[in-house]
Amino acid sequence: MNQDNKPSVTVFAPATVANVACGFDVIGLALESTGDEMDIRLSDTPGVRITSIEGAKLPLEASQNVAGVALQALLHEYGKPETGMEIAIRKNIHPGSGIGSSAASAAGAVAGGNMLLNNHFSPEALIRFAMEGERLACGTPHADNVAPAILGGFTLVRSYQPLDVIALHTPADLWVTVIHPQIEVRTADAREILKQQVMLKDAIRQWGNVGALVAGLYREDYDLIARSLEDVIVEPIRSILIPAFHDLKLRCREAGALGGGISGSGPSVFMLSKGEANARSVAAMMESIYAPLGVDYHIHVSRISSTGVKAIKAHQHAVL
Structure with a gap:
């Protein structure tokens, strides 16, 4: 199959607010108005390849990029070594902005990759994979950004060991x-x-x-x-x-x-x-x-x- 004809998906990965004042490392919320866009495509070449990044100077090497690391974690657990995916990233959230730039990249990669695998993994598993991107970004695999980026709304991380994330009610107004x-x-x-x-x-x-x-x-x-x-x-x-x-x-x-x-x-x-x-x-x-x-x-x-x-x-x- 021609690479251009491989199944692909374009996703919007929202910016997020973590901590929400009193909820350090446990509460987060997702924004509707701004976020990153990512094209994710199945590939004949095993593993993860980042083909382009627009809007920020970030590594194309998958092992040095939060989106690449998160998607590698997903594919490793998927357990089919022949599976390959390519990612093109359009960053609308500036790194170091405090509104979940790394989380959007990691969450978008694993959620989009999961769509191409017929939603093989649960949202909780996707959060776990995306946390590996956060580990690369700041040394700590926290979930207060990636959880709302994947689930939407407000989320609460009740526990990290074992991981237990709760979707909270969001008032409409x-x-x-x-x-x-x-x-x-x-x-x-x-x-x-x-x-x-x-x-x-x-x-x-x-x-x-x-x-x-x-x-x-x-x-x-x-x-x-x-x-x-x-x-x-x-x-x-x-x-x-x-x-x-x-x-x-x-x-x-x-x-x-x-x-x-x-x-x-x-x-x-x-x-x-x-x-x-x-x-x-x-x-x-x-x-x-x-x-x-x-x-x-x-x-x-x-x-x-x-x-x-x-x-x-x-x-x-x-x-x-």
């Missing part, structure tokens, strides 16, 4: 506004500055906020969600890396946001709002704060994605 200052904060660097021990009183306060946030999502209690968006452990340390962070957070709440915090390891900052009008008022406030700073930025206003990675084009049916 909940919107997210994200500002991405055009500076890079590497996830590995942002993790290095964190304390390895926390005070028990801070841990108790954080646990209470996580439980209340989950309850607020299920009850669609926006006031409870607002009260729960508090991080007393990680944010006080990481916020020093982000220009005008405290002013941004205070004034966005005045503009109608429920609350928010650092997206992932930063430098992006997210704010949750009830309704699109509030979310856009928050975006205007973000712009008014950042415009005088002389720091370039992008702002995203989005619903919470309900689907995660999705196929936007498919050619032929998978044959494996």
